[in-house]
Amino acid sequence: MSPELQSPPLAQPRAPGDVRTEEMLLNIGPQHPSTHGVFRVVVQTDGEIVLDSEPHIGYLHRCFEKIAESVDYLKVTPYTDRLDYLASMCNNLGYCLTVEKLMGLQIPRRATRLRMIVAELNRVASHLLAFGTYGMDSGAITPFLHAFRDREAILKLFEIICGQRLNYNYVRIGGLAEDAPPRWLDQVAAFVDFFEPKIDEYDALLSYNGIFIKRAANIGVLPAATAISWGCTGPVLRGSGVRRDIRKDEPYLEYDKVEFDVPIGRGEVGTLGDCWDRYMVRVREMREACKIVRQVLKDVPEGPVMAPEAKKVLRPPKGEVYYRIENPRGELGFYVVSDGKDKAVRIKCRSPAFCNLSVLREIAHGCMLADMIMIIGSIDFVMGEVDR
Amino acid sequence: MTGPAGSLPLSTGRGSREATAIVYQELLNPHHAQTYTGRAYWGLFPFAALFVPVLTAGLFVAWEAVVHLTGLTRTTGEFWSVARPLLLGLGWVHVILIFITIFSMYAVWMERKVSAHMQCRTGPMEVGRIQGSIFLWKRFNFRLWPKSWSPHGWLQTLADGLKLMAKEDLIPKDADRWIFILAPIVAFTGVFISFLVIPFHGVLSSFIPADLDTGVFFFAAVTSIEAIGVIMAGWASNNKWALFGAMRAATQVVSYELPIGLAFLTAVVAAGSLRVSDIVAAQGPDYGMLAWFVFRSPFLLLAFVIYFISSLAECKRAPFDLPEAESELISGFHTEYSSMRFSIFFLAEYAAMYVVAAFAAVLFLGGWWTGIAPVDHFLADAAKSDGLLPRLAAVGIGVFAVVGKSMILVFFQMAARWTYPRARLDQVMYLCLKVFLPFGLLTLVGGTAWELWLEGGWPKALLG
Numbered sequence: 001m002s003p004e005l006q007s008p009p010l011a012q013p014r015a016p017g018d019v020r021t022e023e024m025l026l027n028i029g030p031q032h033p034s035t036h037g038v039f040r041v042v043v044q045t046d047g048e049i050v051l052d053s054e055p056h057i058g059y060l061h062r063c064f065e066k067i068a069e070s071v072d073y074l075k076v077t078p079y080t081d082r083l084d085y086l087a088s089m090c091n092n093l094g095y096c097l098t099v100e101k102l103m104g105l106q107i108p109r110r111a112t113r114l115r116m117i118v119a120e121l122n123r124v125a126s127h128l129l130a131f132g133t134y135g136m137d138s139g140a141i142t143p144f145l146h147a148f149r150d151r152e153a154i155l156k157l158f159e160i161i162c163g164q165r166l167n168y169n170y171v172r173i174g175g176l177a178e179d180a181p182p183r184w185l186d187q188v189a190a191f192v193d194f195f196e197p198k199i200d201e202y203d204a205l206l207s208y209n210g211i212f213i214k215r216a217a218n219i220g221v222l223p224a225a226t227a228i229s230w231g232c233t234g235p236v237l238r239g240s241g242v243r244r245d246i247r248k249d250e251p252y253l254e255y256d257k258v259e260f261d262v263p264i265g266r267g268e269v270g271t272l273g274d275c276w277d278r279y280m281v282r283v284r285e286m287r288e289a290c291k292i293v294r295q296v297l298k299d300v301p302e303g304p305v306m307a308p309e310a311k312k313v314l315r316p317p318k319g320e321v322y323y324r325i326e327n328p329r330g331e332l333g334f335y336v337v338s339d340g341k342d343k344a345v346r347i348k349c350r351s352p353a354f355c356n357l358s359v360l361r362e363i364a365h366g367c368m369l370a371d372m373i374m375i376i377g378s379i380d381f382v383m384g385e386v387d388r
Numbered sequence: 389m390t391g392p393a394g395s396l397p398l399s400t401g402r403g404s405r406e407a408t409a410i411v412y413q414e415l416l417n418p419h420h421a422q423t424y425t426g427r428a429y430w431g432l433f434p435f436a437a438l439f440v441p442v443l444t445a446g447l448f449v450a451w452e453a454v455v456h457l458t459g460l461t462r463t464t465g466e467f468w469s470v471a472r473p474l475l476l477g478l479g480w481v482h483v484i485l486i487f488i489t490i491f492s493m494y495a496v497w498m499e500r501k502v503s504a505h506m507q508c509r510t511g512p513m514e515v516g517r518i519q520g521s522i523f524l525w526k527r528f529n530f531r532l533w534p535k536s537w538s539p540h541g542w543l544q545t546l547a548d549g550l551k552l553m554a555k556e557d558l559i560p561k562d563a564d565r566w567i568f569i570l571a572p573i574v575a576f577t578g579v580f581i582s583f584l585v586i587p588f589h590g591v592l593s594s595f596i597p598a599d600l601d602t603g604v605f606f607f608a609a610v611t612s613i614e615a616i617g618v619i620m621a622g623w624a625s626n627n628k629w630a631l632f633g634a635m636r637a638a639t640q641v642v643s644y645e646l647p648i649g650l651a652f653l654t655a656v657v658a659a660g661s662l663r664v665s666d667i668v669a670a671q672g673p674d675y676g677m678l679a680w681f682v683f684r685s686p687f688l689l690l691a692f693v694i695y696f697i698s699s700l701a702e703c704k705r706a707p708f709d710l711p712e713a714e715s716e717l718i719s720g721f722h723t724e725y726s727s728m729r730f731s732i733f734f735l736a737e738y739a740a741m742y743v744v745a746a747f748a749a750v751l752f753l754g755g756w757w758t759g760i761a762p763v764d765h766f767l768a769d770a771a772k773s774d775g776l777l778p779r780l781a782a783v784g785i786g787v788f789a790v791v792g793k794s795m796i797l798v799f800f801q802m803a804a805r806w807t808y809p810r811a812r813l814d815q816v817m818y819l820c821l822k823v824f825l826p827f828g829l830l831t832l833v834g835g836t837a838w839e840l841w842l843e844g845g846w847p848k849a850l851l852g
Contacts, residue, residue: 026628034715048632048813138714139706139810145507153415185756187414189399193407205807212809294399370812371631373716 023045026369029170030059034137034373037383041360041376048368053361057354060387068347073099073173073298073314076347081167083351084385089122089158090327092171092369097172098323098334102316103309111175111305116296117188118161118170118252118253120289124195125154126328127282127289130380134205134279137377138215145205153191169376174310190296192290199286207283215269216279220363220375224273230362231355232331235285236379239265239278246326258286258295275378282380287327313342329353349388353381420510437799440494441792444487445784448588448595451483452783456776473705480597482498484583492738493545494797501540501804502799512541549731558613560626567624572725572732579739581610589786590665591758591771592779593607603664604652607747608645610719611702614736615641617709618704618721621733625724633720636813637704637711643820644701650828651695654688654835655681655751668755673764675847678755684846692752692829694824696797699744701816703737704806708816715810745797746790756786 029040038059044052064083068076080095081088093115100107132147161180162170170177206212222232224240237244245262247255263284265277269376316338324333330352337346356379364375400406412418430524496514504511517538521531559568585603600606615637622634658681659667671679682692701708712720722733749755757764763785770782809820842849 033718047635135809139709139713140808141503142507142806145509149416149508150689153411156415187410190407190410191415192412193399193402193404206809209809210646211811211815215809217814231453280568297399361531368812370713370716370810372711 003024010159012341023051028372035376036133036381038145039357039376039386041368041372043372045369050364050367050369050371050372051094053364053372055293055357055360056151057357057383058387060383062303062388065347065349065386069344072342073316073344074312076344077172078167078169080349081169082384083349083388084126084327084329084332084382086382087122087126087328088166088168089118089171090126090325091252092169093119093331093335094323094325094327094332095321096171096173097325099314099316100335101323102319102321102336102338103173103314104176105309107175107307108304110179110301110303111133111307112253113296113300114176114180114305115171116258117293117300118158118168120175120190120292120296121154121157121188123289123328125151125288127249128154130282130328131202131206131279134374134377134380135212136208137233137373138212140206140209140212143202144204146198146205150195153194157184157187157191160187172306173314175304175306179245179305185297185300188293192293192297194216194247196287197291199283199290202221202283205324213269213276215370216276216374217274218377219254219275219367219380220370221271222273222278222359222363226341226359226362227273230359232330232359233352233355234327235278235281236359237258238262239281239378240273241265241267241277246324246331250322252325254296255292258292260292263288275374278380315342324350327352329382329385330356353379353383353385353386354388357386389690399813405647420508437498437795438792440491440795441788442533443490444588444791445787447486448787449780451479452592452780453776454647456779457500471718479570483578484597487588488580488583488735488742492735493549496545496548496734497542498799499802499805500544502802505807506803514539515547516543520593521682542605542713552731553728555727557729558724562626563724564624564626565618568724569729571621571624572729572736573617573619574620575614576732576736576739577616578610578613578615579736579743581613582607582743583739584610585664586665586743587668587750587755589783591734591756591767591786595783595787596665599663599665602661602662604656604667605748606666608649608652609814610764611643611740612641614703614740617736621725622711622721625721627716627724629719630721630723633711633713633717633723633798636713636717637721639813640701640708640710640816640820641704643817644698644824647694647820647824647828648696648702649663650832651691652751654691654828654831655838657832658684658688658839664750668750668757671754672757673768674761675851676761676764677754677759678847678851679757680752680759682752685838685842687831687838688752690827691831691835692748694828695752696748698820698824700801700804701820703740703744705741705801707808707811708832709805709810710813710816713810738771741798741801742794745801746794748797749790749793749800753797754789756789758789 024045026043026045027040028043029035030038030147040056040059042046042054043050043058062082064079067079077092077095083091112242128147128151128268132144132151135141135143135147158168158170159165162168162177162185164170191237222236224242227237227240227242232240233244241264243262243264246252247260248262263281265272265281267273267277268280298382318338318340320335320337322333324331326332331350332352333350335346335348335350336344341346360379361373364372402538496763501511517536518533519536521533521535521537524530524532559565584598585596585600585607587596587599590599618637618641619634621634622630622637625631655667656662660666660669661670671681677683681688683689700706704711710720711717712722714720717723722730725733755768766778767782767786770778
């Protein structure tokens with residue numbers, strides 16, 4: 001570990017009188033099956049015990065913020081797809097809502113309702129992947145493929161509505177790229193009907209599996225105060241028992257008109273704020289997302305999906321705005337500064353995964369090597385968003 | 389479900405058949421609809437599971453026919469007294485090698501199929517597609533099998549094996565070259581030697597490669613040789629991940645020797661012998677399945693459970709696959725291995741699966757006794773008769789029973805692997821030293837007391 005980057009050493013977890021063995025520096029990543037992308041963490045180990053860990057990021061840096069300053073407002077949307085590529089719809093939505101707020105655009109109600117549907121479906125897809133890969137991190141491969149079967153159906157729904165399976169660019173400034181085909185809402189309803197019982201299967205298969213609970217409970221405990229002070233948001237914060245959800249606290253779209261709960265960690269099987277709590281918040285959020293989709297489906301009015309004021313070249317008035325939405329991974333904020341021209345002066349993206357990941361060293365101290373993998377998985381970051 | 393365009397979407401209720409049909413037909417690949425529900429799996433397995441037992445039984449029936457017809461066992465004289473053991477030894481080596489190869493090829497395929505169908509996939513389907521069929525009645529286009537028929541990717545493992553052989557054989561520059569080369573050989577040899585006391589059949593007393601007086605002890609001793617190969621591989625690779633894998637293998641495999649030994653001893657006490665054929669002989673032919681050791685006393689049942697779970701740890705299968713935990717240690721001890729060296733490790737792993745399953749079948753599940761009393765009596769009588777046909781039938785039934793029981797246990801090993809997450813090292817050690825060891829001692833003491841109380845087992849005491 002390079003001395004200038006190394007933070008002050010944490011307390012050694014070795015018991016007094018224990019045999020002193022040689023410590024080892026272990027390089028987890030950037031090519032490693034469990035780092036969820038090109039993430040590298042240098043781990044100082046004493047046998048299987050992790051004494052210290054130092055995350056290295058930047059392998060996927062693509063200058064999003066700089067590019068966003070040099071292209072039109074409209075052309076930034078596809079770049080937001082690549083931030084958190086597991087929740088592209090939500091990223092599009094966050095950026096578009098920010099610019100719409102800057103311009104004071106009123107978007108048609110049908111577009112708002114469809115936006116809610118795709119955002120919640122994407123939340124389910126993203127949490128499904130988190131659920132599946134978390135199972136893989138713990139050594140269970142079957143939940144991963146079950147999750148992928150159901151995620152496949154969501155991707156197909158997105159493919160039907162916008163032609164893409166990963167980077168959708170579907171939510172545009174002023175509305176949506178195109179209207180949903182006539183049968184699409186029926187298919188969404190069928191998917192929700194199909195999917196809700198599957199969550200019970202997931203619980204039986206993984207969540208309440210004895211070995212899984214043994215692996216995930218009491219590991220990587222993140223107290224609420226630490227989570228707040230490191231700026232953690234989303235399931236990582238809620239797993240620590242903090243009821244904080246932008247959809248409830250500062251409702252955007254029409255989230256104030258739908259009923260849903262904000263699941264938080266309760267320390268059911270271990271300590272409050274352990275890996276299992278974070279994991280379980282995601283599983284429960286899938287149920288809530290289904291609940292939201294059901295309610296939204298009841299009222300999707302006919303009409304246009306694009307505001308007529310949204311032109312090909314947008315020139316928002318001079319000013320600056322910060323707007324945030326609840327991404328699957330937490331609070332995704334965009335700070336846009338406009339000088340009245342067709343390009344933004346500055347676009348800053350506050351990515352939830354980056355803040356969540358920063359707490360890794362704090363909670364991974366003193367665990368075992370296998371727990372390290374579980375902790376990395378429970379934070380559920382996407383390197384595309386960490387590095388931007 | 390489908391209203392006119394523009395009408396409200398109708399929910400048909402949680403988990404409704406209509407909703408599932410729409411998802412499978414419109415949102416997922418309709419060709420795989422049956423796989424998504426996991427139904428295909430139960431249709432395939434019962435037939436596929438017969439493959440190895442039937443093939444092995446055929447192999448040994450042929451062997452017995454040749455031996456019987458040539459009179460190889462009855463010949464006397466100075467030449468044959470020297471040549472017969474040599475010939476038999478050579479024969480056994482080849483039989484075991486052929487068996488390991490066939491079994492591993494089949495088991496890899498089976499593992500892929502079991503995992504696939506548990507995971508809503510089809511697994512390998514294409515390799516081994518048969519183009520063209522045999523007409524039985526051309527006028528009605530009636531064929532023996534479809535014109536283009538793929539028997540569920542049955543040649544996939546062969547293709548994979550050939551691919552592995554064609555791969556470059558890499559030895560890392562800083563590896564300890566000779567240990568690196570020796571490691572897979574040592575690992576495989578350990579498993580190979582333990583086949584010596586695995587009976588394929590014992591009614592005619594000639595189908596255990598070496599029916600040693602100390603068979604169980606020998607088995608317990610040689611199965612840990614594989615761990616030495618693994619440790620050598622991890623150390624020689626000069627790779628930290630491999631070293632971690634080797635450390636874990638050393639800790640885990642050596643510790644689990646203890647509960648396995650205690651479980652063995654419980655069965656040995658019940659049979660009163662360390663010889664494998666004696667232990668099986670004590671489980672039949674009277675009283676059918678009730679005579680199996682697993683039903684002989686609650687302690688032996690517990691010993692079986694302890695042995696089966698410990699054997700998963702012994703052959704490094706999930707949920708105890710820590711030495712090669714792919715999500716933590718990349719591939720663990722064989723991270724640096726490629727080509728044939730890797731496939732020898734692979735072969736050893738699958739052969740070890742069979743070995744531990746077969747030994748469980750022999751010690752606790754009645755070995756070559758079928759569990760059906762009349763059939764078992766026929767087996768016992770055939771051993772005494774000199775006719776060719778009863779002997780061949782006995783060989784076939786006996787081999788089928790041993791290999792079939794082992795395959796069922798192998799299936800449970802696979803099902804466990806694709807169901808459970810992996811335990812952590814300290815939890816694995818906790819299970820071994822704080823749960824299995826005390827309970828193993830309990831089975832030994834309790835099982836011994838049970839034998840003293842009900843000499844000859846409860847079927848004899850109760851049923852006469």
